[in-house]
Amino acid sequence: MSFPWAKHYKPSHPLMVWLDEKLPLPRFVYNAIGGGYPVPRNLNYFWNFGVLAGFCLVLQILTGVILAMHYAANSGVAFDSVEHIMRDVNWGWLLRYAHANGASAFFVVVYIHIFRGFFYSSYKAPREMIWLLGVVIFLLMMATAFMGYVLPWGQMSFWGAKVITGLFSAIPIVGEPLQQWLLGGFSPDNAALNRFFSLHFLLPFVIAAVIVLHIWALHIPGSSNPTGVEVKQESDTVPFHPYYTAKDGFGLGVFLLGYFAMVFFFPNALGHPDNYIAANPLSTPAHIVPEWYFWPFYAILRAFTADFLFIPAKLMGVLAMFSAILVWFFLPWLDTSPVRSGNYRPLFRKFFYLLVIDVLVLGYCGGSPAETKYVLISQIAATYYFLHFLVILPIVASVEKPQPLPFSITEAVLGTDEAATLSGASTAA
Structure with missing residues (x-):
């Protein structure tokens, strides 16, 4: 802009x-992050998470490149090479824990970033392309994380790869050939490990390229803000530097405190103990579960337990799992309310909080054993998830009466007092 x-x-x-x-x-x-890029003056700390996501990506690339120097992508020695990194490589334990927990931190940051977009309707015009590129980034992240989870070649790595790639076999006609093409054989082995390692190394750089497009698209309309009101005057903005570089720096410091607390004191809290057992194709774990950031979608996958007409339950689960993310592509056209910010949409706000609870319930069920009670809860939660986006959101947009919006960002920050507005204008200048 x-x-x-x-x-x-x-x-x-x-x-x-x-x-x-x-x-x-x-x-x-300078034009991207300096005084040449004015930013709305009322951004809150939820806008820090875009910068934090970029930091996490850089962290993952740096630690991943160094780990790749010591890792052996061979099914016979992959598990031992990870132990070699942990025990024999100087600071190898730190690099491995930083990379593993960095993936979890990356998803925490991105999930908050996405739900901030849901609440403040960051997907609405004129920022549709920013949102669409963001969903592409998330899909690439999931693919990268899945392939990285396979690399330690522990029990959960092997069986997770077998289960997830087995989902492609549900696709009629082309499913099984596609699965064999992905694995390079009939089951996860050396060929699959080599392919996953190559793609896991490559995809972060693809993500970085899409992030450049994401930021480029952001700079065309400019940043959104908590009011959803567009910039109207100079007093509505401040230069990105030093105002938001300082704010982002503070947010980064808080993030690093939590991140390094995990790395140094709870490095295995989010991992699975079975992954410290070497992969054994002849011993199936009692409870196969993916990493925690896949749990909501895994719960949706498992929610389908019976065939419907000629459609197998497995195929419906696979379609629903992917649709749970693909539906985000259509949000700019499903939510037709002229008001962006959830702060001024009381009915929308209630359903948004229900969505947050629903996703947390799905996550809990996805990490739980496939018992009847958890499957039943998953079915209810999955039904509400799709109803929220496909039914509730369009209805709320058409019947809701939003609260009055401020005339400008300056008014929202300083009030309607004319002297305060003039003072804000002179300060920004």
Whole structure:
């Protein structure tokens, strides 16, 4: 978005003038995160999670590249190579725990980022492309995380790969050939491990490329804000630096405290103990479960227990699991309310909190054994999940009476007092 009051980059040092003429990288950085990018002045700490997600990606790439130098993608020695990293490589234990817990931290940050988007309707025009690219990033993250979970080649890694790739066999006609093509054989073995390692190494860089597009798309309409009101005047904005670099820096510090507490004191709290047992194709674990960040979708998969007409239950579960994410692509057109922010939509706000509870229930059921009571709860929760997006959201958008919106971001921050508004304008200038 072009702001007439945005500052323009003007290098003064001769070297920087020459660099700006030949390769305007400093100008690009300044316009992206400096004074050349005005941001709404009322962003709260939920807007920190975009930067935190970028930090997590960089952390995962750095630790992953170093771990790849010591890992052996061979089914005969993969498990032992992970133990070698933990025991013999200098600081190997730290790198491995940082990478494993970094994946969980990445998903925590991204889930909060997504639900912030749900609450503040960040998917609405003119920011549809930002949202669509964000959903693509999430799908790539899930694929990357699944392949990374296979690499330690423990019991849960092996059987998780067998179960998840086995889902493709539910697809009529092409399912089994597709599964064999993915695995390079009839079951997870050396070929599958090599393929998953290659893709697990490659996909983070694909994610980084899509994130560049995501940020590029963000800079066209500008950032949204908690009121959902668009920028109208100079006093509505402040430069990204130093205001939000400082705020993001504080948020990053709080995040790192929690992250390193996990790495140093509870490094295996989110893992599964069976993954410290070498993969054994002849010994099936009593309870096969994916990583915690897949649990809500795993619960939806297991919610289908009976065939419907000519459609097998397994196929319906697979379709529902993928549809649980694909439905997000249609949110800009399902939610037709002219008001973005949930702060001004009392009925929408109630159903949003129900959705949060519903997803937490799905997550709990997905991590629980496939017993009757958990399957029944999953069926109810999965039904509500799809009803929320496909039925409740459009109805609420058409019948709800939103609360009055502020005239501008400045009014929302400083009130309607004219002196306060003028004071805010002079401060921003």
